[in-house]
Amino acid sequence: MHAYVHIVDDDPSFRKALERRLKLAGYRVGTYASARELLDQLPDDGEAGCILLDVRIPGMSGPELQRRLNELESTLPIVFLTGHADTATTVQAIKAGAEDFLTKPIASEQLIEAITRAVARHELVRDQRTRLDSLRALLAKLTPRERQVFDLIVCGRINKQIAHELGTTERTIKAHRHQVMEKMQVQSLAELVSIAERLGARASGGEVKA
Amino acid sequence: MHAYVHIVDDDPSFRKALERRLKLAGYRVGTYASARELLDQLPDDGEAGCILLDVRIPGMSGPELQRRLNELESTLPIVFLTGHADTATTVQAIKAGAEDFLTKPIASEQLIEAITRAVARHELVRDQRTRLDSLRALLAKLTPRERQVFDLIVCGRINKQIAHELGTTERTIKAHRHQVMEKMQVQSLAELVSIAERLGARASGGEVKA
DNA sequence: TTTCATATTGTACCATGGGACAAGAACGGC
DNA sequence: GCCGTTCTTGTCCCATGGTACAATATGAAA
Known part of the structure; x- marks a missing residue:
């Protein structure tokens, strides 16, 4: 599988470490230091993947990015990955459709598991979206x-x-x-x-x- | 409004206090010391309401009760209310359809807000369920x-x-x-x-x- | 045995959907 | 002014859906 994992985190060393871990696991990886950066080079919904997103990042926060992506009708599942998880934020994120909400530090095993689930779901919603889009195109x-x-x-x-x-x-x-x-x-x-x-x-x- | 709030908590004094608070706010209240107790006198889905549920209760846990109620196709929204919220449990609960996940102690204002939302949603899903059941009855x-x-x-x-x-x-x-x-x-x-x-x-x- | 629900089938007859063949009018763009 | 798209309409004819009026058969329940 060639699923694409998009890492959004402001800590360069953490990004690097994560990138290495995921590449070893066979994923292709994109790294972004901020929400803005990810939005600017918006990942292609077309290929299976997911977003690994820190909650507290400079500029636009994780949940804000999530809302923005929802508005843009992105289908990329979001796995939050944060050091400090307060309940309200967690609840909000999941309600808004996040695939998971994990806390650092995270065992590779658990992380991979969450990513696997997210990618699997992405393939489903992406296909579903594609079908609906085709129909909408006909209707239009x-x-x-x-x-x-x-x-x-x-x-x-x-x-x-x-x-x-x-x-x-x-x-x-x-x-x-x-x-x-x-x-x-x-x-x-x-x-x-x-x-x-x-x-x-x-x-x-x-x-x-x- | 005469919405019914079902409180499931093993702490009698907490139940009492909550019951008073909610009755003052105009709700009808049912209290249960355990999951078993609630299941035995299963609340009528027919009238608007919600369940206030502690996570860690003797016997069947909050999440277990949630799963059981889902199996029973209950439409009563669940608002978790717990002293100790770990992220994994929170995520699971919301994913399983919980309306909210709050932590003790909770301000009356916030609690009422959550309950109001839960009850409002219950009226929607209950109506939806009623309509579907009518159709299913015809089909049967x-x-x-x-x-x-x-x-x-x-x-x-x-x-x-x-x-x-x-x-x-x-x-x-x-x-x-x-x-x-x-x-x-x-x-x-x-x-x-x-x-x-x-x-x-x-x-x-x-x-x-x- | 009688009765009821279910499944079956027939003959007309009419309403509706849909294709073949044809064509006029309005409007905007080249 | 010419052309393409859209919206319009007509006639003839056939396929399909739907109803009225009737009737037979089977199996389970009373």
Whole structure:
């Protein structure tokens, strides 16, 4: 495996030591002295890996970096690694999605274990993300009108109703509907609804607004 | 609000003090000296509330009780409240879904805040659970045959294919299909697929096994 | 044995979805 | 002005879904 571990810590000697340990374990390693540094050369979500992050670092703190990465929709799991763990910070970090929260000094064995878990999870969420992105890309290719029709279709409306709601004819809706099925690359209504559900792009609507 | 707070702690004086504090704040309170005690008179998930749980209690530990409650599919959020918080335990508890992890002594303000959050979340998950249970109940009312048809319908198969796969006629499938729509209380295929997605009871199947 | 739930099947008939074949109108960019 | 995209609409025809009206068969339960 060629998983990439990104170490963010302000202590150069600690970074070096960790880097050596991890490279021996077969990981590729990137080191960063600050949150800023990591953000500037943002690691590629595309390859499996994780972030080893100190809580208290100069400038942007570990948890702040975590929040920033979440905003950027990074999928890289974060393993916190800190000398001084207070409960509130720990709770916050895990709630915010951190994969783990470890305290220095840490036994290699434990560290590797945590990294292995993190990398494994990354592969899962990364794949999941990729699939969703593909679907989102398809959806984005719909024209505004097609998107309207899409929404009504997955709400269970029939062509006649859609035509009425959009102030056009059934024939027109059939045309749009055809385009929607084509662009979304599905053969059945079931698949279309399934996609809508997974994208959260449905209004469940059983009720027809009279 | 009449939210119910369930206190599990082996220290009688602490329980009493906490009980007083919370009753003054307008909560209804149940106290338990051990995990066993709480499990024996399992609180009703139906009314909003949460559990205040000490980590180190005689017999079953806090985290063990948490695991047990998860197995029992309890929706009551757990707020851990302990004198001695080690990082590993904290991480585990939050990962296992605990709402919060606080340390004694705790200021009333902070405690109430955590409880308020926990109760609010409980109302959400409880409602969510109720909705899912209703759907599951509907699904459970399908006969084995109807369930087979349901599965194939939400995979996007058409009657003809379903009939072939189940070794029967299209007409029969129409009958079952009618029953399925009736029992699941839906008017459209879209709704049916939506339900299947939410219950995780679908095989996404776009591919027809030739 | 009778009764009920389940599974099965048939014949019409109508509503809806969807494709083939064709084409007009509005709008923005080259 | 010409071209491409989008939105629009029509007719004909067939496939599929859905319902009404009926009926048979099997197995378990009363």
